[in-house]
């Protein structure tokens with residue numbers, strides 16, 4: 410591998426090794442690292458701390474036409490937790506196997522993308538390229554826990570409004586095929602916790618209306634159950650002879666942007682947590698009251714950014730698929746809420762999607778190829794001179 414590619418990979422490994430795992434991410438360590446990267450390519454660095462301990466890092470590459478609205482390249486710094494003993498490589502180790510795969514939490518979601526933005530800018534700066542539009546690069550906290558203290562705060566701020574952003578790029582998903590996936594909208598995330606109470610009693614007794622029975626009737630629904638809790642676990646070998654008086658389950662619900670949210674909540678209350686079955690519920694809605702046109706970014710020829718994005722990827726030797734609705738959620742929803750076009754795009758092809766999974770990896774070759782995609786995209790976006 411060429412020397413400069415080695416250096417690129419080693420910077421990526423350094424970033425992957427910083428512990429930004431929820432729920433205790435070391436955001437300052439990440440900010441310091443990004444600061445050094447920014448200095449090495451002469452980008453302006455500004456940490457913004459709306460919430461103590463949760464800096465948003467804002468970098469700027471100034472364009473020659475400040476009157477033109479700018480480009481925003483966003484990535485989140487935090488990653489989800491892992492079960493290290495179930496991985497074949499340490500999740501914060503960034504080890505490279507004999508096939509050139511880099512293993513770490515964040516290789517796909519989405520420390521790769523953040524560093525690829527910077528590496529693409531590094532290449533463009535080195536080549537002498539001068540952008541017309543300014544480029545902002547943000548490294549934000551807390552996406553994996555809903556983003557309220559991250560992009561949620563940022564888009565509401567005066568600083569954000571003063572940036573005059575035209576278009577946002579944020580994370581997408583790896584594609585198992587040659588074509589890159591692009592997302593112009595996303596499902597709306599809700600977390601639902603339901604609880605049943607019921608008669609406790611001797612484990613041998615058969616009776617109606619126990620908490621477990623009341624809960625069981627609700628959990629055969631077609632959304633993913635992500636936790637289940639009831640009773641007192643018994644040490645091995647002991648008889649389990651208590652019927653619990655409380656039972657709880659949690660669900661991860663992802664709603665298509667076309668769904669009727671009012672009807673859904675009503676149904677959920679009536680069918681999944683009926684008072685008649687001694688049930689109650691808590692619902693966390695992360696939908697930010699999005700509505701109408703804020704939900705989707707234009708994906709036809711009337712949106713010049715979509716046309717530019719496709720062409721830029723093609724010119725760099727890649728292909729894009731038709732835009733899709735992201736099955737989970739990203740910070741893009743806050744940018745769309747703020748009225749901006751936002752595309753979910755992670756330049757990762759020919760790779761299984763391992764977000765939030767064991768053994769998350771990205772191959773060195775795919776990572777390097779993705780940087781060239783961004784070189785092409787950033788060039789196309791920043792040289793687009795129409796207001």
Ligand code: MET
Pocket residue numbers: 552553554555556598695737738739
């Ligand atoms: C409810 S916010 C969750 C954010 C995370 N990216 C997810 O889709 O699971």
Ligand SMILES: [Zn+2]
Pocket residue numbers: 489518553764765
């Ligand atoms: Zn994630």
Ligand SMILES: [Zn+2]
Pocket residue numbers: 485518519552580739
């Ligand atoms: Zn993510």
